[in-house]
Amino acid sequence: MNIKEASEKTGVSSATIRYYEKESLIPTIDRSEVGNREIDDRIIRRINFVKQMRAAGMSIENLRRYIELFDDQEDTTKAEISLLKEQMAAMEEKRDDLQAAIDHLHFKLDHFYDHVQSSEEELRALEREHQDKIKHDKD
Amino acid sequence: MNIKEASEKTGVSSATIRYYEKESLIPTIDRSEVGNREIDDRIIRRINFVKQMRAAGMSIENLRRYIELFDDQEDTTKAEISLLKEQMAAMEEKRDDLQAAIDHLHFKLDHFYDHVQSSEEELRALEREHQDKIKHDKD
DNA sequence: ACTTGTGTTAAAGTGCACTTTGAGGTTTAG
DNA sequence: CTAAACCTCAAAGTGCACTTTAACACAAGT
Numbered sequence: 001m002n003i004k005e006a007s008e009k010t011g012v013s014s015a016t017i018r019y020y021e022k023e024s025l026i027p028t029i030d031r032s033e034v035g036n037r038e039i040d041d042r043i044i045r046r047i048n049f050v051k052q053m054r055a056a057g058m059s060i061e062n063l064r065r066y067i068e069l070f071d072d073q074e075d076t077t078k079a080e081i082s083l084l085k086e087q088m089a090a091m092e093e094k095r096d097d098l099q100a101a102i103d104h105l106h107f108k109l110d111h112f113y114d115h116v117q118s119s120e121e122e123l124r125a126l127e128r129e130h131q132d133k134i135k136h137d138k139d
Numbered sequence: 140m141n142i143k144e145a146s147e148k149t150g151v152s153s154a155t156i157r158y159y160e161k162e163s164l165i166p167t168i169d170r171s172e173v174g175n176r177e178i179d180d181r182i183i184r185r186i187n188f189v190k191q192m193r194a195a196g197m198s199i200e201n202l203r204r205y206i207e208l209f210d211d212q213e214d215t216t217k218a219e220i221s222l223l224k225e226q227m228a229a230m231e232e233k234r235d236d237l238q239a240a241i242d243h244l245h246f247k248l249d250h251f252y253d254h255v256q257s258s259e260e261e262l263r264a265l266e267r268e269h270q271d272k273i274k275h276d277k278d
Numbered sequence: 279a280c281t282t283g284t285g286t287t288a289a290a291g292t293g294c295a296c297t298t299t300g301a302g303g304t305t306t307a308g
Numbered sequence: 309c310t311a312a313a314c315c316t317c318a319a320a321g322t323g324c325a326c327t328t329t330a331a332c333a334c335a336a337g338t
Contacts, residue, residue: 004313034316037312052240057237095234098195173333
């Protein structure tokens with residue numbers, strides 16, 4: 001499979017696939033006689049993994065650190081696990097932030113339907129109330 | 140309250156508060172006689188709102204568009220609601236992406252504990268399996 | 279009088295994650 | 309034989325969201 005097909009299959013642009021390879025987020029890709037990349041399913045899976053982690057907000061650098069450890073055959077397991085755990089905690093926090101924002105917007109949306117005429121002041125009061133609720137939930 | 144106190148209270152740097160004001164993400168802040176910003180609780184709440192939405196991945200531009208509509212007294216309710224809904228859908232998708240990534244990492248983590256000796260090949264197979272599972276869950 | 283700590287502004291700089299460009303090489307269809 | 313459609317690389321450019329810098333102002337403490 002050439003890079004264009006891989007791009008279509010993964011939804012990651014050719015330029016970005018080349019960039020990920022250069023940045024060691026995916027393994028070095030084998031080349032054809034004339035030097036073109038020949039992409040197999042293993043690489044496709046790695047691209048999708050990178051895509052998933054990027055979508056989840058993992059930085060290129062953290063991703064590279066993780067992959068580096070993962071790809072080393074050595075007993076880096078402990079370091080790897082702690083990095084993984086750290087990253088997951090960050091993701092879970094981010095997911096919770098997202099959920100809080102979603103809740104906040106849901107709350108607003110509900111109030112639009114209840115009484116569309118609400119003044120800005122009323123909305124602010126509601127917002128304040130909601131902020132307090134969120135604060136409480138965290139406690 | 141001066142800008143430094145506001146910064147400490149919100150965890151948003153002074154420079155960023157000024158930037159948010161310039162970008163109309165928060166209302167124009169009243170000034171003291173000498174021209175310093177005097178920040179009240181209304182502004183604090185607006186800063187926290189921006190902070191929350193930013194943490195949830197809403198872009199400055201979308202946030203500005205939303206706030207613009209919200210701050211207009213006019214009957215822009217419908218436009219506002221559709222923008223809100225759009226943004227929420229995007230956030231929910233992002234949250235789900237995040238959850239998928241978390242699941243993926245949880246899966247890996249579990250397998251580290253199960254058999255630390257797993258070869259790269261085995262891990263790849265497991266990864267593949269897990270990808271398939273995710274794919275199925277989406278269907 | 280001077281240092282410290284705060285504030286102001288516009289403008290330039292930064293870091294990340296790509297994206298585009300430019301100059302070239304090969305393969306296939308007409 | 310040439311044009312289209314793919315590929316290569318390194319390097320420069322882009323957009324976002326800040327952050328830093330520079331130059332100045334003001335108020336309080338020693």
